[in-house]
Amino acid sequence: MLLSAHGMGLDAPPGWEVRISRRTAAGQEGDSRTRPVLHAATVALPVVRGDFGGGVTGLLSATDLFVSLFEQGPDAVGTALFSDRGRPRPVAADFSPNRLQRTIAGQSGGQWFFTEAGRAFSLYVVLGSHARRVELVNRLTGVLSTLDLTPGDAS
């Protein structure tokens, strides 16, 4: 079923858990400007979790995935880091155990920065098993192909 909020949409298949929320920007007050973040995983997402999978990645088995799509502030649009136009299409070779935000033995990660619909995003993906990255990336590709980003919700 297609989930959509804050200019982000995802049609994840059954068995995937998805949350689209607004998170408090680091260093800002709770009622201040916030940034949309989309989390998707094949494990149960804890109510309290980090933007980049804190509290989630430790739950991943070898067949599980975690995806975090985080929107950066509007000042990031047009910067060199976010100069790639359009969403990335991850392949197995993009993943490495040393690209994890938090190293967990056996896991593999990848991160991409891009701009789409006039908004700057970072996509961070954790695979439950580096050895099974080809199989897991195939599942990831299917889910990312349903991603829908629309303009006008940058915060």
Place this chain on the structure above:
Amino acid sequence: MTALVVGLTVAVALLGVVVAGLLRSHAEILRALHELGAGREDTAPGSAGGPVDLPFEVGRGVLSAAGGGAGVTGSAAPDVVGATPAGDTVQVSVTAGGGATLVAFLSSGCLTCHGFWERFAASAPGLPPATRLVVVTQGPERESAGAVQRLAGPDLLVVMSTATWEAYEVPGSPYFVLVDAATGRVAGEGSATGWDQVQRLVGEAAGDLALARSAGAHHDHSHRRDAGDGPHREARADRELLAAGIAPGHPSLQLTADEVVDLDRADEASQPGGHAGAGAPGRD
């Protein structure tokens, strides 16, 4: 005098009819109330004025393979899709995590539900390991998100979704559905007046599911072992041949595959409508 006696007799007869009618009506009302369940618990000694302790009545049982709509024990359980009281959009997978998911259908207005809300806000739900709790209220068009947010504790996963209520055919609140993540099916459902009842019955159901899974795993393991290559497969073939009456030295074992097929055809021709016999090797 005669007229007075006749008048009194008629009056008594009419009053008798009225009394009989009232008694019959009263009996019908009592019967109807009894069928609705009234008087089972609240007439018990010491229960006056206190909470009525109705049974949980979880419909637990063997998971059937029958499909169809959810909401009935054994049916496929759909994911919970909706919004949180804070406005997040969520899809909660009832099969994620590999354990079980207890979906608690509550509302902000029902008095019985308040006991559950308070219990969840005060402490962890205390469910069996690998069993998680998801509270589902009706959607923001029917529930006040603010009221739900005030009732829900900070660590409680609450989803507002009228569609989920409809998908699980929830008759009213509070209502609980236990989903077995391994099968993606409803393992039990029912209502309760206290969290202790739910905890106890979820614990029993979780134990039953664990037993069923271990029995299934044992069966699968035996089956896989037999189906594999090597000595297990050879032993299985021997068992089946012996069961069919084919021992070492049986003439059929000396035939080639083509000869066996020819033999089967000959048998079928000689026995119209009959089977070729279980002893033909290589047909399984």
